[in-house]
Amino acid sequence: SQTIHQWPATLVQPVGSPLSLECTVEGTSNPNLYWYRQAAGRGLQLLFYSVGIGQISSEVPQNLSASRPQDRQFILSSKKLLLSDSGFYLCAWSVDPAGYGYTFGSGTRLTVV
């Protein structure tokens, strides 16, 4: 069966420090992969998505970047965190969003202090 792993669950980082959040998917090949961010009590903002290795689409200009070094691995990074980067980060995958729903990871709560 397909599973998605996202870690860490919580993270407290100082302003100006780097960030690396990792997401991996098991049990499927060539998934579409997504990074979303959710502010407290709000909806989800799409940050990046990828339809294949090395293919990254950026939705919102910001202090973050994403990479897909392997078929089932999606990494969210920052060289220098800002206070405004705090939030709940969610990774998701889908075979085909036109016909199937997304499967979400359990999320990473990032607090930048």
Place this chain on the structure above:
Amino acid sequence: SQQGEEDPQALSIQEGENATMNCSYKTSINNLQWYRQNSGRGLVHLILIRSNEREKHSGRLRVTLDTSKKSSSLLITASRAADTASYFCATDAQGAQKLVFGQGTRLTINP
């Protein structure tokens, strides 16, 4: 943006009552999906309705879609305390490989 907008933002009802949430969107879609999110957790896919469908059922869930009005509704019948969560609608633009989510409805079921 074709972001969906849910209405109401918050809903509080008694256990056993029905809960109805609405979603509006802006552009043509392939499908519309509903998700549930328990506090501090990831989202769980509930149901997907395609643009050529008008109504769909799954257990106690009933979803309707009116593409002429660009709107959808999610009905949860015979609500339970465990239904307490935030509910989001999400839409995909035709030809796009991504979903855009609304702001969600916070549903509270009172025992």
